[in-house]
Amino acid sequence: MRIYATYNIKGGVGKTTTAVNLAYLAAESGLRTVLWDLDPQGAASFMFRVKPRVKGGGKAIILGRRSLDETIKGTDFDNLDIIPADFTYRNMDLLLDGGAGGDGGNSPGGKPARKLSKLLAPLAQEYDAVFLDCPPSVSLVSENVLHAADVILVPLIPTTLSVRTLDQLSEFVGEFQGRRPDLYAFFSMVDGRKKLHREITEKLSAQRSEVAKTAIPALSVIETMSVERAPVAVFAPNSPAARAYRDLWAEISSRGA
């Protein structure tokens, strides 16, 4: 089982659309795939038409009262399941830290930063790929995600500051003891008409091996996902956006091979 996490400190950079599209493409390629919508806003759940609700909330999962397996919902697509979001995920930091109910310290996961990793472990029996769609923040949740993931997919808006973000993240992950995730960034929401976007995209993807060659363009069809409530490859399979996500997934999956 390989765990992919879409992560960025910033919001609105395309984490959820990336997680939804790549999870769909992974499933389409034959991998048994599950996406965990960790964002309390529940955008990924919404796109798969699944209600953002988990019985017992995030607390039941984190404290081990409900296994992840019980919360899984089938999507409309082959090989693809989802663990829906829940509004209580907004308190996940507290739960992970063992603060809730006073018994969190004994919950599965042991050390607070590795709890998600332990929760995910049993899914290896059933799935080949797990996608974690993270909320934008620097928190115990994101630290858990970084520890649990094999590959961190970082969508970057082509600005100078985004390079700084990537460096900060690399440095943070570099300090991990033992196993470190593979950091892989890609440019998202690229506007080909903007000179700055073109320059930064070309320069960074040429200079840095951890930056993908494929960039995801800023296209309205991607925004339409929330209207269609489906991955781009489903409702616009021949669109440039769908092609871009296919190329990106090809790059990511070949890197893992």
Next chain:
Amino acid sequence: MTLGLAGFIANGDDRQTWEEAVEAVVTAVATEFAVIRERSGEPASGPGADDPTGAYRLTWLDTFDWRLHKAGLALEYVAGRRGGELRLMSATSATTTLARTAPARTAPARTAPARTAPARTAAPSATGVTAVTAADSDTSTVQPVTGWTATRPHLSSDLPDGPVVARIAGLIAPRALLPVAAAASTTTEYRLLNTDDKTVARLLVERLVIPGGDVIPLAPRLTIVEVRGYQGQARRAARLVAAVPGVGTEAEAPFPAALRALGRRPGDYSNKVDAPITVAMPAPQAAAAILLRLLDTIEANVGGVLKDTDTEFLHDLRVSVRRTRSALKLFGDVLTAPAPNNANNANNANNANNANNANNANKSDKNSGNRPDKTGESATADAGCTGLTREDLAFFTAEFKWIGDVTTPTRDLDVHLLDFAQMADGLAAAKPDDLEPFRSFLEQRRRREFRALTRALRSPRFTVAIKKWRAKLAAIRQSHQGGAGVAAVRSEKSVQGPPGVGTVGTLAAERTRVSFVKVARRGAAITAGSPPESLHDLRKRCKELRYALEFFAPLHDKIGYGKVVGDLKRLQDCLGDFQDTEVQIGEIRTLAAAMLAAGEAPAVTLLAMGEVTAGLVVRQHAARADFERRFAAFADVDGQRRMSALLRGRQGGTGRYQ
């Protein structure tokens, strides 16, 4: 059970009724769900199945003697575009389309419906309350295969390695997997959506047809498949389907339904005698029924022997021939009894000819099978005859001996070849490869003997004998039908003239008792110093007794029968081991001499063959040492009591033979 999806089936006998039921189901679920029919874009392939979501052909496989069915399994081969799959499941599994979706199928990108195996399925219980049954996918096994030809047999030794073959290899060996039935399936899939337009369940409609000259359609099967995490909605949909008139709970797997449409049933071949006899049946009628059953088995196996499908066709044929010969010896005399109201046998002229043939039978070329039919009568002309003459009896006895004889050399070589791997593995000093020239020699010999065997089985002598035998037996059975036995059947020793027509109950008790007494007396006379021949003779008597018990098995109390036959079988195994090893040692010596004469015997091979014979001698000694214990278990005082009780029908408490 691939997925264990219980479901529904359209009631009725014709397509129109079925399609109306399917339409009613779709309408029923549409009252609570938005229903979207999946489109595949594939060409239409059957009535009522235009633009199906999936279309494929499947073939059910089993051995000729239904070994998988007997083990509670069903095996399907599903052809796909890039190879196919073997799918092994429980025989009672009512699998659905989803379980059998053709492999390597590409779903259209737009709709790409989920094909993930659902964890559970909703189905109505017998009480009408919807129950959700756990999936039994753990009991099913799938194995992709390439180059599989669905229409031809596959020998167990030639099956490709994989999880299905690993499960069935031990069960079916040395038999071949045969295509038992085939069907073309088309599936239409409907997605059931909730108010968010999310698929929460699926309705699958599978239409199966048996292809051929007259395409036979089977009733459509409908299944509600749960989407993970939406169990409640699947239950609701199942309730809606269950309430539709004209739709019943699917109680039968597609395989038996397909077989029934072909006029067959699972397990319709068995080499067991299992004749339709009852205790009060006139002895000649029952004797003819038993022999007809044996003849059925002989004829059922001829095709497989001629095609050399697997070695067990010949084995079963030979067993039935041996049983026939034993039956003729045991109760052939009752076949000569005149039928009621037909005591005058009008076939004296023919009988004289038959007698002449019987005398000539052994003088003719034993293997040619080209002996002209000198009876001067056709099989159909014999059908009017109501009993066998003593000459007829001699004639058929000789013919079945001939059939036994012509099949022996091939079977002996089959036994060597079947045991070869075990023989090679048992070598201590020699290497298994040292025996390879021996194997080549055996195979070469087998090819030669098999040619002689097929010539004999295709000869007029064989076909005429079989045809005449059937006509005679059918006439005897017919002429005694409805009559009840009145006179006692005389024992073997007291027969001086034609026996009276008693009941088979009396016949069974008396003849089985005589056989048992022979075994008990001859066995008791064997001491440590007795020659091997005395054990060989006892083995023959045991075989006769075993056949006697099997012929009349339907008349016996099951529990008592099981115990007696169990003890007898263990004694037979011991005696068989003793004699077979001796025969094998002799054969290996003969074959070694023949190989040497043909210049095909490397020294290492002869040494290895020597080691094999040494191993056989050890086995023979062990069997001899075990004899006393085995014999006592069967024929000591308790054994004799058990046999007496069985023959008196005490254990059943019904006085069967009174």
